[in-house]
Amino acid sequence: MSDTQTREIILQGIGAAPGICVGKAYLVDKEGVNVVRRYAVPEDLLQNEKNRFRTAVKKAREELIKIISESSKEFQEHTNILETHLILLKDKMLYDKIIENIEQDKINAEWALKKVVSNLQSVFKNMSDPYFRERASDIVHVADRIMRNLTGAGTVDIKGITKRVILVAADLSPADTSQIQLENIMGFITDRGGITSHTGIIARTLEIPAVLGLEHSTHVIRNDDIIVVDGSSGEVIVHPSEETLVKFVKRRLKYEAFRAAILKGSHFPAKTIDGVTVSIMGNIELPEEVVSVRDNGGDGIGLYRTEFQYMSRLVFPNESELFDKYRDVIEVMSPKPVTIRTLDINGDKAISDSRHDDEENPALGLRGIRYCLKKPDIFKTQLRAILRAAAFGNVRVMFPMICCFGEILAAKQMFREAAGALEKEGARLNREIEIGIMIEVPSAVVIADLMAEEVDFFSIGTNDLIQYSLAIDRGNKYTSHLYHPLHPAIIRMLKQVSDVAKEKKIKLFMCGEMAGDPFNLPILLALGIDELSMNPQSIPVIKRMIRSLKAADTEMLLKEILKQKTSSDIMELLNNAYGDLVSEVMNGQMAVSSANQRAIQS
Numbered sequence: 001m002s003d004t005q006t007r008e009i010i011l012q013g014i015g016a017a018p019g020i021c022v023g024k025a026y027l028v029d030k031e032g033v034n035v036v037r038r039y040a041v042p043e044d045l046l047q048n049e050k051n052r053f054r055t056a057v058k059k060a061r062e063e064l065i066k067i068i069s070e071s072s073k074e075f076q077e078h079t080n081i082l083e084t085h086l087i088l089l090k091d092k093m094l095y096d097k098i099i100e101n102i103e104q105d106k107i108n109a110e111w112a113l114k115k116v117v118s119n120l121q122s123v124f125k126n127m128s129d130p131y132f133r134e135r136a137s138d139i140v141h142v143a144d145r146i147m148r149n150l151t152g153a154g155t156v157d158i159k160g161i162t163k164r165v166i167l168v169a170a171d172l173s174p175a176d177t178s179q180i181q182l183e184n185i186m187g188f189i190t191d192r193g194g195i196t197s198h199t200g201i202i203a204r205t206l207e208i209p210a211v212l213g214l215e216h217s218t219h220v221i222r223n224d225d226i227i228v229v230d231g232s233s234g235e236v237i238v239h240p241s242e243e244t245l246v247k248f249v250k251r252r253l254k255y256e257a258f259r260a261a262i263l264k265g266s267h268f269p270a271k272t273i274d275g276v277t278v279s280i281m282g283n284i285e286l287p288e289e290v291v292s293v294r295d296n297g298g299d300g301i302g303l304y305r306t307e308f309q310y311m312s313r314l315v316f317p318n319e320s321e322l323f324d325k326y327r328d329v330i331e332v333m334s335p336k337p338v339t340i341r342t343l344d345i346n347g348d349k350a351i352s353d354s355r356h357d358d359e360e361n362p363a364l365g366l367r368g369i370r371y372c373l374k375k376p377d378i379f380k381t382q383l384r385a386i387l388r389a390a391a392f393g394n395v396r397v398m399f400p401m402i403c404c405f406g407e408i409l410a411a412k413q414m415f416r417e418a419a420g421a422l423e424k425e426g427a428r429l430n431r432e433i434e435i436g437i438m439i440e441v442p443s444a445v446v447i448a449d450l451m452a453e454e455v456d457f458f459s460i461g462t463n464d465l466i467q468y469s470l471a472i473d474r475g476n477k478y479t480s481h482l483y484h485p486l487h488p489a490i491i492r493m494l495k496q497v498s499d500v501a502k503e504k505k506i507k508l509f510m511c512g513e514m515a516g517d518p519f520n521l522p523i524l525l526a527l528g529i530d531e532l533s534m535n536p537q538s539i540p541v542i543k544r545m546i547r548s549l550k551a552a553d554t555e556m557l558l559k560e561i562l563k564q565k566t567s568s569d570i571m572e573l574l575n576n577a578y579g580d581l582v583s584e585v586m587n588g589q590m591a592v593s594s595a596n597q598r599a600i601q602s
């Protein structure tokens with residue numbers, strides 16, 4: 001081997017699932033189907049092309065059904081992604097368009113497929129929301145399966161891999177990932193994909209290290225090359241030197257010891273040295289993430305971002321589908337609480353059906369509760385599903401993006417109407433559930449005292465509160481250095497909301513990213529927040545940190561913090577008082593949080 005082949009190469013991607021593995025690379029060849037264009041296909045042969053296409057789709061459908069029915073225990077929660085692929089196979093934008101293209105342009109099926117998919121891809125890729133942009137990959141996965149059936153290229157057999165390897169691929173579809181056998185596949189890396197791709201979500205659930213978005217790994221890495229994958233830092237080392245190997249093996253041992261130790265205490269309550277208990281909850285975006293909240297010791301779900309169930313598909317879910325999903329989550333968590341946030345679409349989470357292209361400023365547009373109040377049918381469908389599911393456990397409902405008092409009254413009115421209608425129908429429901437609002441717009445902070453009269457709890461959404469208070473688009477990379485949770489204005493707002501909650505005797509929660517960072521914890525503790533909700537993987541760290549704190553000390557520090565003029569001053573105070581404790585609790589590890597990275601990336 002020449003020197004260039006064995007020289008150590010460091011690749012940097014996006015750490016999608018934490019953990020470290022070292023092993024041999026196994027290249028999954030998913031590229032290279034050569035598509036030939038045949039045009040001016042004679043009229044009598046066009047029927048043949050259409051039939052070839054229909055047969056390829058039928059075969060793809062049968063393959064997907066087989067994969068779903070044979071999916072392993074770990075993957076079963078993700079079969080909805082494959083079901084989405086089943087729906088996509090017959091979607092008008094894809095299926096009908098391809099038939100139409102074969103007929104009108106008189107071209108072969110492969111070329112029509114390639115053309116239609118590339119058009120659809122550019123439509124999806126131009127969408128502003130990163131989550132939805134990545135849904136372009138669902139179309140590519142579906143098309144890839146049809147194309148392989150058309151060309152007879154054969155599919156990738158990940159299930160058939162019998163040696164211990166690390167998968168290296170340009171991309172892995174959810175169907176490919178579903179075939180991963182944990183006893184053989186140590187981890188995987190891909191050139192495409194981001195933190196919010198389904199592949200990343202699945203990797204986190206399977207709890208195997210994964211790095212995505214590497215761009216060139218399939219060109220650099222060959223079969224059987226030794227590689228190191230660090231799913232926390234996003235590093236991939238090809239041909240590691242002895243020294244690097246020793247470094248990463250040590251890092252892995254440290255990470256494993258850290259997770260094992262931190263998980264041990266995570267099922268006990270988070271109680272400070274002086275006896276103050278805080279509930280530590282999980283944020284979920286998809287129902288299947290509930291398992292991760294439970295396994296990491298979450299005391300409940302503090303934020304169920306229901307909009308993601310509307311995003312990975314082309315048609316909005318109906319009441320019975322929503323009910324089934326909510327009920328699953330509620331039953332897994334029962335008797336612990338599940339806080340279901342009603343649809344918070346648009347803004348940075350646009351959906352094709354709900355999108356208004358003429359909105360110049362979508363973050364200030366028809367999003368969250370504003371959208372729901374304008375679309376009572378969509379809102380009531382969701383409220384009915386929540387009310388019915390609430391009969392199966394401990395549920396709360398929460399409205400997002402509230403900025404006016406009237407919005408609370410209108411939303412509660414719809415809630416009552418939905419409950420009344422269900423009662424008339426004789427349905428099983430529970431309407432005696434707590435109702436709360438997100439505090440994520442500055443106007444809600446200012447009139448929090450008025451709003452408190454109408455609700456059982458507040459949940460502070462710092463992601464948006466910071467965006468709207470500091471006039472910093474959370475999706476703008478040029479201003480990300482100004483996006484600061486420890487800005488004195490933010491801390492003062494938190495204090496104001498906390499004072500109101502105490503005075504009005506309502507519960508106070510926080511579910512923005514600020515809640516999952518141990519560095520912020522002394523302030524949140526001092527504010528007397530009852531529940532902190534975060535990415536499930538951050539739960540053990542935050543619980544451990546709480547056990548090392550004395551609430552009374554943090555209250556004294558908060559008094560000092562409230563006098564500071566800049567974020568840096570506040571950081572310095574925190575660092576002097578608790579910097580060492582944070583490093584000790586974190587044991588030098590990075591906690592990977594999907595929501596955190598989404599916020600950073602977006």
Ligand code: PEP
Pocket residue numbers: 303305344440460461462463464465511512513
């Ligand atoms: C927030 O704004 O802090 C929040 C939790 O909601 P989202 O991130 O979904 O906008």
Ligand code: MG
Pocket residue numbers: 400440461463464
């Ligand atoms: Mg928000």
